[in-house]
Amino acid sequence: MNVLVCVKQVPDMESKFTVSSDGLWYDQSDLTYKINEYDEYAVEEAVRLKEKLGDVTITVLSIGPDRVKEAIRKALALGADKGAHIKDDEAHLKDPFQIATIIANYAKDKNFDIIFTGMQSEDRGSAQVGALVAEMLGMNCVTTIVDFEYADGKVNVKRELEGGIKAKVTAKLPVVLTCQLGLNTVRYPTLPNIMKAKRKELKEFDVSEFLNVDPKVITLKAFVPEKKKGGIVLEGAPDEIADKLINILKEKAII
Amino acid sequence: MKLLLVGEYKNGNIDDSFYELVAFAGKLGAEAVAFFVAPTDIKPEFNGKVYVADVEKAKEYNPKVHRDLILKVAEKENPDYIVLSHSSYGWDLAPRIAYKWDAGQISEIVDVDNDGFVVPFCNAKLRRLLKPNTGKAVLTLQSGAFAPAKEGSASVETIDVDVADEGLEFTGFEVVEKGGVDLTKAEIIVSAGRGVGKKENIEIVEKLAKVLGAELGASRPVVDAGWLPQERQVGTTGQTVAPKLYVACGISGAIQHLAGMKKSNFIVAINKDKDAPISEVADVFVVADLLEFVPVLTEKLSS
Incomplete structure (x- = not known):
């Protein structure tokens, strides 16, 4: 079986974000990067499938500047077989339609049976790319999965709806699956696997090989939102602010 | 248009x-x-x-x-x-x-x-x-x-439904079984988020809930990690609550969580990250590491 996992490298969301000098994105310097959390579940699920079936080749793809090679190496250390880095220093300025086109053009002659990716990225959060790739490649697609099982050429998945309800869906291959948080428990890469990952194939492509469309959405500007509500902010020694908090709650007759 | x-x-x-x-x-x-x-x-x-x-x-x-x-x-x-x-x-x-x-x-x-x-x-x-x-x-x-x-x-x-798709088959719904916990009836909820760091630290938040006579809630990452059961999850995919007091411990405030608790009467958020989006709905925002702050608060409330 031939499996593709698409991962994005994103900053830690607990970082302090400022608008970039071109006014269109966040300033990418001085940030700590990692694999998009949703995509980590995608990598883990692919590796579990390989462990179960044996005859599975997992390719990990990532689009972006050179730093995204770290994300690919991490996925290789988790158990993927080979990497594809589509180099694009301006990836953040592409819209989801362009990103999906790049992936679909890379994948179109490679006969992937399953493409796993996250249901959205932590930074942009458009939740479009997986379903768009499926449309472009004529594959089936189920988004937001929290349960996965492969049997007899089909996948049985559960997709998460609101209010603790899940929809059970069976899909034929080839299929694109977008992963929701909690799909599985992601393993930690072991030191021997990190060493092994360094010797695995990691091919680099230039984005111009795969991008042949204009954006369908244009960014006019990025900005810092105004704070919606001015709550009381307590800072300082735990002992003092605990007293202040208790006083506030007593004044408001909450406790 | x-x-x-x-x-x-x-x-x-x-x-x-x-x-x-x-x-x-x-x-x-x-x-x-x-x-x-x-x-x-x-x-x-x-x-x-x-x-x-x-x-x-x-x-x-x-x-x-x-x-x-x-x-x-x-x-x-x-x-x-x-x-x-x-x-x-x-x-x-x-x-x-x-x-x-x-x-x-x-x-x-x-x-x-x-x-x-x-x-x-x-x-x-x-x-x-x-x-x-x-x-x-x-x-x-x-x-x-x-x-x-x-x-x-x-x-x-x-x-008319005159189109079909053989590629996908929807086979039904599955509903999460609720145990004995009904967060929607609680007057006070104290919730634990990713900021607790590890399962053993849930106890710190649980003790605060106990002195306040509150139900214990959780944000999604805590449930996903298996630190608390899904029946305690507050948010779009869990329960939507509106208690008298909601205390969010180490919860950054993803939109899915906010949608499940922002109608609470009074919201206290405890978080290290001053820019965390939970600050938008908090009546009181305590900028602190919950692991240091919550035990102090619990101690003062119980004496």
Whole structure:
């Protein structure tokens, strides 16, 4: 079986974000990067499938500047077989339609049976790319999965709806699956696997090989939102602010 | 301008999110028609035309079928925008419609500006103003961003379900079993988030809940990690609560969590990250490491 996992490298969301000098994105310097959390579940699920079936080749793809090679190496250390880095220093300025086109053009002659990716990225959060790739490649697609099982050429998945309800869906291959948080428990890469990952194939492509469309959405500007509500902010020694908090709650007759 | 609003029919009712789409159309000053996959006798409180595809035939989940039915209505009505909620239904369906309709998509709109549409990014710490580069576009709206507008009565027209998809089969729903915990009845809820760091630290938050006579709640990462059961999850995919006091310990405040607790009467957030989006809904924001602060608070409250 031939499996593709698409991962994005994103900053830690607990970082302090400022608008970039071109006014269109966040300033990418001085940030700590990692694999998009949703995509980590995608990598883990692919590796579990390989462990179960044996005859599975997992390719990990990532689009972006050179730093995204770290994300690919991490996925290789988790158990993927080979990497594809589509180099694009301006990836953040592409819209989801362009990103999906790049992936679909890379994948179109490679006969992937399953493409796993996250249901959205932590930074942009458009939740479009997986379903768009499926449309472009004529594959089936189920988004937001929290349960996965492969049997007899089909996948049985559960997709998460609101209010603790899940929809059970069976899909034929080839299929694109977008992963929701909690799909599985992601393993930690072991030191021997990190060493092994360094010797695995990691091919680099230039984005111009795969991008042949204009954006369908244009960014006019990025900005810092105004704070919606001015709550009381307590800072300082735990002992003092605990007293202040208790006083506030007593004044408001909450406790 | 004309919009095609794609409503949702859930658990035997027209989902209230539909009326947020109606409000959005009002805000744009646009004419609107609507589409539902639902029983054919629904009566939305909406002044306009509603196309209904029978849910018995089109099923609750079969995105390619729903997509093609919507495109059929779009061909007839020729809207400028097709609008859905940014929900599990909407974010699944919207890109499929956008691709076949040859249009751009803007996801999770929270506001409208003269020049375009405002969307959050980086866990709502920043916003972007976006504009479709195509004449028409598919739009999804953040749940709760537009106050629902419910008025009038629709003229309903049934449309034939004459499309099929053999690739996917929806085989039913699964509902999370609730144990003895009903967070919606609690007067005080103390919730643990990712900031607790590890399972052993849940106890710190649990002790605070105990002295306050509160129920213990959790954010999604805590449930995903298996530190607390899903029946304690607060948020869109868990329970929606509105207690007298909500104490969020180490919860950054992803939109899905905020949607489940922002109607609480009084909100206290304890977080190291001053920019965490939970600050937007907090009445009191304590900038502190919960592992240091919560034991001190618990100690003072119990004496």
